[in-house]
Amino acid sequence: MKNRKLLFVTQFEELWFDALQSLMDLRKAGFNHAVFLHVIAREKVAMHRGKGYLKDEEVKLREIANVRFIDWAESLFEQGMEVGAYIVVGNPLPKIISTAAEEDVDLIVTGYHKQGKLEEIYGGSETLDILQRTSRPVLVYKYILPSGAVNEKPFERPLLAMDWSTASERSAQHLLNYKEIIKSVIVVHVASEKEFKGSSSMEIQSVRKENKRKMEKICEAFEKQGIQTESHLHIGDTCEQLEKAAREREATMIVAGTTGESSLKERLLGGVATKLVKFTALPILLIPVDEEV
Amino acid sequence: MSKKVLTVDDDPDISVFVKTVLEENGYTPVVAKNGEMGLAIAREENPDLVILDVLMPKQSGIKMYRELKSDDSLKNIPVIILSGIAKRTFLRSQEALTEFGDLPVPEPELYIEKPVEPDELAEAIKDMIG
Numbered sequence: 001m002k003n004r005k006l007l008f009v010t011q012f013e014e015l016w017f018d019a020l021q022s023l024m025d026l027r028k029a030g031f032n033h034a035v036f037l038h039v040i041a042r043e044k045v046a047m048h049r050g051k052g053y054l055k056d057e058e059v060k061l062r063e064i065a066n067v068r069f070i071d072w073a074e075s076l077f078e079q080g081m082e083v084g085a086y087i088v089v090g091n092p093l094p095k096i097i098s099t100a101a102e103e104d105v106d107l108i109v110t111g112y113h114k115q116g117k118l119e120e121i122y123g124g125s126e127t128l129d130i131l132q133r134t135s136r137p138v139l140v141y142k143y144i145l146p147s148g149a150v151n152e153k154p155f156e157r158p159l160l161a162m163d164w165s166t167a168s169e170r171s172a173q174h175l176l177n178y179k180e181i182i183k184s185v186i187v188v189h190v191a192s193e194k195e196f197k198g199s200s201s202m203e204i205q206s207v208r209k210e211n212k213r214k215m216e217k218i219c220e221a222f223e224k225q226g227i228q229t230e231s232h233l234h235i236g237d238t239c240e241q242l243e244k245a246a247r248e249r250e251a252t253m254i255v256a257g258t259t260g261e262s263s264l265k266e267r268l269l270g271g272v273a274t275k276l277v278k279f280t281a282l283p284i285l286l287i288p289v290d291e292e293v
Numbered sequence: 294m295s296k297k298v299l300t301v302d303d304d305p306d307i308s309v310f311v312k313t314v315l316e317e318n319g320y321t322p323v324v325a326k327n328g329e330m331g332l333a334i335a336r337e338e339n340p341d342l343v344i345l346d347v348l349m350p351k352q353s354g355i356k357m358y359r360e361l362k363s364d365d366s367l368k369n370i371p372v373i374i375l376s377g378i379a380k381r382t383f384l385r386s387q388e389a390l391t392e393f394g395d396l397p398v399p400e401p402e403l404y405i406e407k408p409v410e411p412d413e414l415a416e417a418i419k420d421m422i423g
Contacts, residue, residue, distance in 0.1 A: 032394050077378065077383065077389070078382060078385055080386070082355045084350045085349075103350065
């Protein structure tokens, strides 16, 4: 099995050790190396009027992060994971992208950092910016379930969102990398109401049949690996329906392909991936269409 | 000719500290800042001793240690692991690290928890390589 590495990005706000701990199942899928990254935002230590660069503050923040990471590393070692750590000062986004490249990680795990409405529209949130600037899979890890409990096995029952684009085909293929820890996959396609407008009953049934046939094909690939599958066709708003399907079918995460579009239109109107990241309460695994293999 | 000691640590303060202890005690220090660089230097320089941190970026200390101890030409070089990770934890982790990795993690010749006093480190090096 290939040795895999994950990058765990934490500001010690949205992702704590229990999040990391709940990902330990990934060891069975070949992940035996975790790299921690904590970025101390430049404005916390940068030149302040009358004070200059706050070197003492930087040392303090570094040491606090270091103590936490050593504690986490000890727990991971005991579970057979190798650990590396970065504590750096700077702008989080470029540091995340450069560390992922330097370490050649197979998965970036990050929380969802909400920003103000205007910042989000014009600047985009940090999480969404990561998606637009990397060609590595990103797990936006919302690990606390609506019940308040920790999502103990996020990869156990993923919902795979298929829209038949190259990106979604790629995500189905990628999901097989986690075959050792997946028990069942819920394949969902959301058709828009437009597809059915003005059609005869016969045509509607043909659309349904064709989509079902495509979903069955995806299911077959998983079943060949001993993974149970189910497929469901929904009609309506993609994001709403995926969220609904995930809730109804008790999915543990949502998996989707992403094209990493960064246009203003995408930011303003929001692609499916963007909306999912913002609104769903489940972890979301996003696979870029140009994923580095 | 003085004995050569390779020290591998990503923390520049620790590297300078170990380098100074080595120089003051008549050894020749060679410094690497991560496991990848450390392994390359070990192959090139064939040091008499390696002082290795565990928690490092790039190739981790464990990975370097695994490769060092599995390489016929390097496996007899004694290793002192100098780490913030508790010794007890490391020793307890060997089995699990071996289970999920591709190469075994044998017990190091010596394990010292950070921080270490200069005299303690110098003494440990002297005991190992003279």
